[in-house]
Structure formats: structure tokens, C-alpha cells
Amino acid sequence: MHGYSSSEESEDPKRPKAAPSSSSTSNDQKKKKKKKPPPQATINRIWKKLQASQPTIPLAVLPAVEECRRKVRKIIKECRRVNTRYRDPGWDLDWDLKMEKGNCLNYLGHETYEVGYPPSSSANLPKAVKRVHEIFENPTFMKSVSSSEIVQGSIGNCWAVAALSALADVKDGIQQLCVEYDTRVGIYGFVFYRDGEWVYSIIDDKLYLKSPNWDCPSLQRQLLTQIDREDIELHYRKTYQTGSKALFFGKNKDQNETWLPLLEKAYAKAHGDYASLIGGWIGEGLEDMTGGVTTELLASDILDTDAFWDDELSKVNKEFMFGCSTGLLDGGYGSRDGITERHAYGVMDARTLKSGQRLVKLRNPWGKARKGVWEGAWGDGSKEWTTDVQQELGHQFGNDSVFWISYEDLLSKYQHFDRTRLFRENDWGCCQRWIGVDVPWKASYHEKFHIKLTKDSPLVLVLSQLDRRYFKGLEGQYNFRLQFRVHEQGHLGAEDYIVRSHGNYLMTRSVSIEIPDMPAGNYTVYILVTAERNTDKPSVDEVVKRECKKRVENEKLAQVGYAYDLAHSKAHHHIEKVREMRKTANQNKASGCRMSERRKQWERRRAERTIKRKQLDKNEAKKARLLAERDAAHRKTVEEHNEAEAQTSEDASSSSDDQEEQPAKAVVTKTEETVPAAAAQATPTEEKSTDNAEPAASKEEDQPSTDKPATFEAKKGEGSSALPLGA
Known part of the structure; x- marks a missing residue:
């Protein structure tokens, strides 16, 4: 970076910076288009602002109860120190209504209640928000708990209210849901069973009302202003904004009892909004409030x-x-x-x-x-x-x-x-495991769970999927139906199951079976997940893109997105383990492919070397054969030459014998005719050395036979002129 490192620059802040080069200046002048982050990165940034801690999964009610009590007591102590009532900053009904957000009323992407302020008098939605002490003259909390006290409000959550009605007749059934509260401070802590774990929901005491405040224009106010009374505003509040009858959602018949609207509010907050409670099955409500197991x-x-x-x-x-x-x-x-x-x-x-x-x-x-x-x-x-x-x-x-x-x-x-x-007896034990499953187009059973029973006992098996009501609006296009069957280990045939579940028609959140007397042993559970696609609903990606296009700080998307993340984090460890296993398998597969490719290359090189070696051997053999043939030909030629030479010698010796019988003059004459001038010149010498001729001949006979090739070569070079000399 301009000739010096960033570390050196940080160590000496007084050090003058080097002037940027001309090339960097020209690059800076060209404004690069800022790359937009993907929608998921924006969502992650928002979620980090809302929640820093990682989601945890308590497996029993005790951790949730203790954590709820600890937080409620801490808030109570803080509020009393500063002399204020508790106001829930993350779920403030009053602020949400007046700012026309509707995040506490509507789920993501849907406006069940068209919020506006001041609200229309004809609209079927809450018109105002007040605290308990402002609504009730002598408020009580859980003073009278019975099913006959429950009244459903202006929302289609009969399944949840019916579950509360049934639970109200169970001893301490409702009381066990509220673990800590303070009516003066206005704080209440409830626990609910969600996706196999107990979670807590802490709320303030603000509630929705049917009628608007006196300061807002309304039909009720117009009617009362026609009455000649001095305390007309007080009369309005007592008539339309006092007692249980003034509440918009669920209420108690007792005009001063508050447990039902507060419990319903905590349940709605746990789901993110009131609209998420519309439509459901009473069995799901009973599960959420008791931790039991429902069978359709x-x-x-x-x-x-x-x-x-x-x-x-x-x-x-x-x-x-x-x-x-x-x-x-x-x-x-x-x-x-x-x-x-x-x-x-x-x-x-x-x-x-x-x-x-x-x-x-x-x-x-x-x-x-x-x-x-x-x-x-x-x-x-x-x-x-x-x-x-x-x-x-x-x-x-x-x-x-x-x-x-x-x-x-x-x-x-x-x-x-x-x-x-209900698992109210102490001799029941519970264990669970969340996993992630790939759903193929063609549904089939897959081995997923193993169970070991150490003794004969009744057994309740439940196969559940995430409750999508908690992240409504981000549930996607697919609905899933569950089934499973139980096999004894070693007997895994399709028809060898001990018992199997039957798919539910309506309540698809879970399926279960109950076996009164299950023998001790090892068992395997095969599961079947069937996917049904609804193309009329938007996918998760489409919802995120749609919400991000609004270019606003979408609090509802952040809230629902965090709930989505929290729910899917249950199988985080299993998914990570599966991902690592798949990564290892892919690495092994890639390594195997590389090894196979290297082996193929090695085999190819080996084959090439073998072919090359064979070709070299073939060439060497051919060369040796050619050399052998040439040597044989050479030997044959030499032999033929030797034979010819021997024959010539014999012919020469026979000719010499014939010449000895003729006169000497004839020999000399013959010699003169055939010998060149040099030979003629040597005649006198021969004549002079006649006396020494015999020793020379004997000397030539004593020479070794190796001179024959030289003699042959000389013969080959000089022609027939050497023959007379040899003679």
C-alpha cells in the first residue's frame, strides 16, 4: 500500500503518509458501483442487533421456569428502583398500534387487521390499548380459575381457548403456566411447550380494547355528547373501557379477573402476533400447554x-x-x-x-x-x-x-x-432427538432412529416436525406429512415391523403411537416424509426478496426470521454432523477420483513404457538379427573368398607346374607382355637376385596367416596385377 505496510502506519501515527500514485488516483476517481449485499446478509445483520446469544434447547420445564423467574425478578427489582411500571420494549401494543405498524397483530405478509390511527369506528380491530389498572376497577389475577369463566374474543382461536377450557378443570393446570408475576409492576412470566422444549414468554399488562379512547372520534362519543352530563368522559370510560367486556380478545366472565387475556397475550407473543393464532387444532393447544402427546x-x-x-x-x-x-x-x-x-x-x-x-x-x-x-x-x-x-x-x-x-x-x-x-406421573421418562431429513420426490422409508429399552414398559413414540405457526409467513410452499414404523433390530423387512403409525388427516404437526407393554430390546425406527407443494403460496426466498424490496428496517421480517432460525437450530448439530459426513464423503470420493485418475495415468504411462520397451526390444532384436545376418554374410563372403583364393592358388600352382615344362624364353616373353613397365624395370633385379630367390620364398611361407585379409584387400584394390607378384 503505497510503499509501506498498514502495521507500520499504525505503530507511528505521526508518520506522514506517502503520496498516492497517479494510477491509484485515477482509479479512485472512477467510482465503482457498490455491490449490494444479498438479502440473507441484510437479515443476518438485523438479527445480530436483536439477539446476540445463540439459541439454546432446554429439554425439561425446569430450565425455562428458572430462567423466566430470574428475568422477571430482575425486571421487578429494576422497575421498583426507578418507580415505573414494566413496559415490554420488544412487544409494546400501544406503540405498535399508534405507529400503525401492526406487528403485534398481523403475521408476516398478511394484514388480518388493517391498522390505522385513529382507527375507523367500523373496522373490526382493536381501537385502543390500556393497562390492567386502567381497565379494571378491582383487578384480580387467578383468583377464580374455572372453565366456566372463559370467553373467546374477536379472533378465530377457538382451538386454543377450548384447550384452556379443558385445562382449567385440571388441578393447577393453569397455575403451572404462570411461573412468576407482579401485578403492581405489571409483569407476568408464562411458559409454553414448543417443539419439544419449554420456552418462556414475559409480557407487560397492556391489553387491546374494543373502543377507542375518548380523545379519538367515535360513534360512541357522538352518542354520549348528546346527553347533558358533566362527567361524560368518565361515563364513556366506564361504559366502553372498563371491565372484561371492554377487551377485544379473550376475556373472563368475571369483570375483574385478568388471567385469561394475559395468558392469551403471552401465547400470542410467543408466536409473534395474534393473527398467528387463527385456526388450529385443540390437540395442538393441549400439547403447547401441557407438554403432552396428542393422537388424532x-x-x-x-x-x-x-x-x-x-x-x-x-x-x-x-x-x-x-x-x-x-x-x-x-x-x-x-x-x-x-x-x-x-x-x-x-x-x-x-x-x-x-x-x-x-x-x-x-x-x-x-x-x-x-x-x-x-x-x-x-x-x-x-x-x-x-x-x-x-x-x-x-x-x-x-x-x-x-x-x-x-x-x-x-x-x-x-x-x-x-x-x-398427560405425563403427570413421576415414573415417565422422556428423551428426544432432532434431525434434518432430505425429502425426495418419491417418498420412501429411511432408517433414522434407534431405541434401546432396558426393561419391559409402556412406550409412547412421537414423530414431530417444526411448528410453523411460530414463523408464519416464512413457512414456504411445502406441507409435510409424517409416518413411521418400528422394527426389532435384525428384522428390517418391509413387512417385519412391530407397529406403525397412521398418518393424520388434519393435525399434521406430529404423529404418535402408544404401546402399552413393549418388551425390552433394541429397536429401529423407519420414517416416511411426504411433501405436498402449494404453488399459490410464496417460497421463503420470494418472501425475503419481497420484504427487502421495501427498503425499510423491517422489524417483522427480523422477528419472524429469528423465530425461523431458532426453530431450525434444533437440528443444527445433526445437520452439521451430516454436513461434515457428506463433506468427508465428498472428499473421500474426490480423493478416490484423484487416486483413480492418477492410477489411470500411471497405468497409461506404464502401458506406454511397456510398449516403448517392447518396441526397443523389437528394434534391438531386429538390429541384432541384421548384424547377425551381416556377419553371416561377411563370413560367407570371407569363406567364399578364401575358397576362391585357395582355388586360385591351386590354379596358380598348377599353372606354374605347366610353365616349368616350357622354355624359359616363353616365360620371359609372357611376362614382358603382361607386366607393366615397373615390373620390366625390376627384371634386372630379379636376375641379379636369382641366387637369393629361394630364401625369400621360404621367408614368405613362414609369415602368419593373418596377412591374408591384407592380401585380400590389396587384391581388391590393385586388381589382377598382384597375382604375378605373388607368383
Whole structure:
């Protein structure tokens, strides 16, 4: 960087900076387009501002209770020190309504309540927010807890209110949900069961009201201003903004009781908003408030109705809790002898009269007189009721939406039952494991869990998926249905299962089976996940892109996104483990591919070397063969030459013998004719050395035979002129 390092610059701040080069100056003058971060990076930055700690997963209610108590007590101490009531900064109903955000009312991407301030008098949405001490004259909290006190508000959460109605008849059922509170400071801490763990929800005491404040224009104010009264504003507040009747959402019948609206608010905050509570199954509500396990039952599927009565329904509020509904599969919103279709009812009691008549006590969470209640036999005012029966059951006709129905009519009129097993005994043990599963296009069973039972015992198995209600708006396009089957280890055939679950028609959040007596041993669980796509709904990516295009600090997206992350973090360790395993497998596969490629290259080089070696050997063999052939030819030539030379010598010797018989003159004459001039010149010498001729001849005979090639070569070079010399 301009000739010096950044570390040197930081060590000596007084050191003058080097002048930038001309090239860097020209580059700086060219403004580069800033690269936009991806939507996920923006979301991550927002989430880090909201929450710094990593999500944790307590496996029991105790950690959540202790943490909730610790936080509530700390806030109480802080508020008393500064003399203020508690105001929830992360879920302030008043601020959210006046700023027209609607984050506490609507889920992501949907406006169930079109928030505006001041609100329209005709709109069906909350008009104002006040604290408990401003609404109730003598507020009480959990002074009277009973199912008859519960009234559903202006929201379609009958499933949750019906679950509370059923839980209210269980001893300390409601009280166990609120673990710490202070009515003066206005803070309440509740716990709920979410995705296999207990979580806490801390709220202040602000509640939504039906009517706007006096300072806002409204029809009620216009009517009251026509009355000549001095305390008209006080009269308005007492008429429209005082007591349980003034609340917009759920309420108690007691005009000073506050536990239901506060519990409902804490439940809504845990889900992110009130609109997320619209629509559901009573079994899910019972699970969220008890930690139990719910099984979906259809009345037509019950094999032995007497056994169902004796073993299950008669144990309501002890070992089981029940909810029921009808018309869900028929698509109707009508009434069946007073029973409202597609509406949740809580089972309060099951009794057998002295006469043997079996009756079931139900309650409509609406809490309204003569609306949505059974009008047939054993309904309020029917001819079946006698004074003795009323005394035996302790029933009084009234307007609390409670009614009795015979067991036979119950199975005839109600189609759908949610049975929730309670684990209130201390001898129950619980363990769980969250994993991530790849869902193929063609669903099939996969081995995923292993169970070891050390002794014979009853066994309840539950296969669950994440509750998408907690991140509504980011659930995506796919719905998943679950099934599983249990095999004994070593018997893993498709038809060798011990027991299997049956897919739910309606409540798809989980499936379960209950085995009364499971032998000790090792078992394997195979799961089946089926995906159903709804193309009318936006995908998660599309929702994120849509929200990021708004160019605003989207608090709702951050809140729902964090809930989405928190939910999916449950399988974080398993997913990371699977990712590491896949990474290792991919690395091994890549290493194997590299090894295979190197082996192929080595084999190819080896083959090339082998071919080259063979070719060299072939060439060497050919060369040796050629040399051998040439040597053989040479030897043959030499032999032929030797033979020819020998023949020539013989011919020469025979010729010399013939010449000795002729006169000497003839020999000399012959020599003169054939010998060149040099030979002629040597004649005198020969004549002179006649006396020495014989020693020379003997000397030549004594020379070794190696001179023959030289003689041959000389012969080859000089022609036939050497023959006379040799002679």
C-alpha cells in the first residue's frame, strides 16, 4: 500500500503518509458501483442487533421456569428502583398500534387487521390499548380459575381457548403456566411447550380494547355528547373501557379477573402476533400447554367403543385430555342440532349414571348463552333431565356454554377427536432427538432412529416436525406429512415391523403411537416424509426478496426470521454432523477420483513404457538379427573368398607346374607382355637376385596367416596385377 505496510502506519501515527500514485488516483476517481449485499446478509445483520446469544434447547420445564423467574425478578427489582411500571420494549401494543405498524397483530405478509390511527369506528380491530389498572376497577389475577369463566374474543382461536377450557378443570393446570408475576409492576412470566422444549414468554399488562379512547372520534362519543352530563368522559370510560367486556380478545366472565387475556397475550407473543393464532387444532393447544402427546382419532375408526370409554374417555383430566369437533371433512359452517361445525369443543367430564347411562360434558369456548350448544337428548332443558340426575351430576342450566351429551350421540355427531396423554406421573421418562431429513420426490422409508429399552414398559413414540405457526409467513410452499414404523433390530423387512403409525388427516404437526407393554430390546425406527407443494403460496426466498424490496428496517421480517432460525437450530448439530459426513464423503470420493485418475495415468504411462520397451526390444532384436545376418554374410563372403583364393592358388600352382615344362624364353616373353613397365624395370633385379630367390620364398611361407585379409584387400584394390607378384 503505497510503499509501506498498514502495521507500520499504525505503530507511528505521526508518520506522514506517502503520496498516492497517479494510477491509484485515477482509479479512485472512477467510482465503482457498490455491490449490494444479498438479502440473507441484510437479515443476518438485523438479527445480530436483536439477539446476540445463540439459541439454546432446554429439554425439561425446569430450565425455562428458572430462567423466566430470574428475568422477571430482575425486571421487578429494576422497575421498583426507578418507580415505573414494566413496559415490554420488544412487544409494546400501544406503540405498535399508534405507529400503525401492526406487528403485534398481523403475521408476516398478511394484514388480518388493517391498522390505522385513529382507527375507523367500523373496522373490526382493536381501537385502543390500556393497562390492567386502567381497565379494571378491582383487578384480580387467578383468583377464580374455572372453565366456566372463559370467553373467546374477536379472533378465530377457538382451538386454543377450548384447550384452556379443558385445562382449567385440571388441578393447577393453569397455575403451572404462570411461573412468576407482579401485578403492581405489571409483569407476568408464562411458559409454553414448543417443539419439544419449554420456552418462556414475559409480557407487560397492556391489553387491546374494543373502543377507542375518548380523545379519538367515535360513534360512541357522538352518542354520549348528546346527553347533558358533566362527567361524560368518565361515563364513556366506564361504559366502553372498563371491565372484561371492554377487551377485544379473550376475556373472563368475571369483570375483574385478568388471567385469561394475559395468558392469551403471552401465547400470542410467543408466536409473534395474534393473527398467528387463527385456526388450529385443540390437540395442538393441549400439547403447547401441557407438554403432552396428542393422537388424532376419527369416531368411525374406533374399534371397540366400550373399551374406548373404559380405558380412555372415562379417564379425562387424569391421564388424558380430549377435544372434539365436527364437519371438518365436510367443509360446512352450519349447525348439527345446535353443534357448530368446524368449531372446537373441550371435553370437561365423562360420567356413568346410576342407571348405566354414559354422559359426556362438553363446553363451547364462546361462553355465550344458548349458542353453539347441543339441543338434543340431555341438552339443557331436555326431557331426560330429572332432579335426581341434576343432583347426581351437579349440573345447572345456565348460560356458560356447558352441556351434556350421551356417549352414543357424541360418537354420532362429532367426527374428530384429539386425545392428549398427560405425563403427570413421576415414573415417565422422556428423551428426544432432532434431525434434518432430505425429502425426495418419491417418498420412501429411511432408517433414522434407534431405541434401546432396558426393561419391559409402556412406550409412547412421537414423530414431530417444526411448528410453523411460530414463523408464519416464512413457512414456504411445502406441507409435510409424517409416518413411521418400528422394527426389532435384525428384522428390517418391509413387512417385519412391530407397529406403525397412521398418518393424520388434519393435525399434521406430529404423529404418535402408544404401546402399552413393549418388551425390552433394541429397536429401529423407519420414517416416511411426504411433501405436498402449494404453488399459490410464496417460497421463503420470494418472501425475503419481497420484504427487502421495501427498503425499510423491517422489524417483522427480523422477528419472524429469528423465530425461523431458532426453530431450525434444533437440528443444527445433526445437520452439521451430516454436513461434515457428506463433506468427508465428498472428499473421500474426490480423493478416490484423484487416486483413480492418477492410477489411470500411471497405468497409461506404464502401458506406454511397456510398449516403448517392447518396441526397443523389437528394434534391438531386429538390429541384432541384421548384424547377425551381416556377419553371416561377411563370413560367407570371407569363406567364399578364401575358397576362391585357395582355388586360385591351386590354379596358380598348377599353372606354374605347366610353365616349368616350357622354355624359359616363353616365360620371359609372357611376362614382358603382361607386366607393366615397373615390373620390366625390376627384371634386372630379379636376375641379379636369382641366387637369393629361394630364401625369400621360404621367408614368405613362414609369415602368419593373418596377412591374408591384407592380401585380400590389396587384391581388391590393385586388381589382377598382384597375382604375378605373388607368383
